[in-house]
Amino acid sequence: MILLVDMDAFFASVEQQLHPHLRGRAVIVCGDKDRRGVVTAASYEARPFGVRAGMPMREARRLCPHAEYVEGNPRKYVEKSLELLEIFLTVTPDVEPFSVDEAFLDLSRLGARGDTYEAATHVARGLQQRIAEEHGLGASIGIGPNKLIAKMASGVEKPRGLTVMDEERFRGVFWPxxxxxxxxxxxxxxxxxxxxxxxxxxxxxxxxxxxxxxxxxxxxxxxxxxxWGRDRTPVVPYHEGVDPKSMGHEVTLPEDSRDAAFLEGTLLRLADQVARRLRGDGFAARTLTLKLRDFRFRTITRQRALPVAVDDHVSIFEVARALWREHWKGEPVRLIGVSASALEKKGEGEQIELFARDERRSALQEALDQVRDRLGEASVVPAGSLAYRRALGHVPFGAAQRTDADAPGKGDARVQRRATRDRLAGRSGYDDGAERSAPDPTQLKPRLDKRRPAP
Amino acid sequence: MFESLDDPIDVLTVFVDGAMRPLRFRWQGRVVPVRQVTGQWNRRDGQSVYRHFAVQGPRDDSYELCYDTRSACWRLNRAWTLPGGTP
The missing domain is CATH 1.10.150.20 (5' to 3' exonuclease, C-terminal subdomain)
Incomplete structure (x- = not known):
């Protein structure tokens, strides 16, 4: 039996739990509230006004001007997510954190104590109670014979819902x-x-x-x-780790821009962030994708496959810029993003060839990584990205986020926990906290079709 | 509304059972007693570790404090100001 625990309005609820004066009030979590961007999360009190995650902030302010607008903080939510993970692990070791606010629990190992609908329901009620009592948060839980049904069942009744579904009920509910x-x-x-x-x-x-x-x-x-409600995707326990399929960063600009130099500086910054994450986790990418959203909210994505896998910001930037120059028609840009996919573990395949070919660049990259590991992400940045940073009113040495460059080893609980934290932080989709960029909820809560595991 | 700040503050702190807890802090010439710590989390940047605390003052005023473990300095990151005045 599989459970999917989905935290209700997670970010907004964490803020309400940390700050009692927000409880019972409409709370909207966003990026820098003084800048534009989109709603990251809305509390249940804000939803009757029509506010939804992903909505432009201007629209949210029009619909719900009295709401409390709170600047989101990914670290805060990741820490809470890890505390919740500790609760899940008291039930079963087979827990797969699916995103910062969702986790699958496989109860099949529990036998009669968890592998029937009745027993799973009992376990789910216990979890909801503990989450409420110990953290003051609500969770909706779906129970099903596989991940697909558990996931879809969790959305049937919210907040604090508990929905049990077998394949037959699944068809009854979802076929229409x-x-x-x-x-x-x-x-x-x-x-x-x-x-x-x-x-x-x-x-x-x-x-x-x-x-x-x-x-x-x-x-x-x-x-x-x-x-038909059929799915054989296994729950992959967090301690076994799952290699990411892609890594990306995107940012909503302070204002729509058609300034090519500024936009290319932004691309360079994003390429640098992506490269840093790739190297931190020991990956290189064979495919790069550019994402552009214009002032009319029209989004295009364009990608390019590479002959060799890359993990340095110069290579990533060059490809992203080439895509950019090819596809940007001069219209004002609202959002820009770079992502890397077709990931390869460093040291496999042609990556060896690449590194042998470009030892100087590799050595330089390693030295720069060491500086950042020690002094922080903003201690060394590509000079070309400074225009972008200045536009955000950002002081480079005031930066905040760290990408852990330690390659996580499996089996070491402390290291694995850190890796889980970083994965969750990555999945939270926030840009650098210090960049004060508005997080894009399509990354915070990635679209399901993008997250669907391969068959 | 919440106000984003980055003000240096002095904090009276107690260490109990290996955990630290802010008791009161001085900000803008006022001493704010901490009625309750409602949550905490950590953030790392390079080798620096920052310990964050969400706390409540005496009048439902709300703050987020940050302790830099490297420099042993405190800063006030956010404050929720009551309508029409300071907390």
């Missing part, structure tokens, strides 16, 4: 719903399904498999299985 309700189906997939006349989860379940395969490749039949 729009196909986008299915975990793994995003906006674009839904549009593609609609063109085939598939509009509900039930339509997808009953569609001819060859048709799905023809239009969606292997993903089509996989999603069809999901529509």
């Amino acid at each position: 719903q729009p196909v986008q309700a299915l975990w793994g189906v995003g906006e674009k997939s839904a549009a593609a399904f609609a063109r085939l006349g598939i509009t509900t989860v039930g339509d997808l379940a009953r569609a001819p498999e060859p048709l799905l395969e023809q239009h969606f490749g292997v993903v089509g039949p996989h999603l069809q299985q999901a529509a």
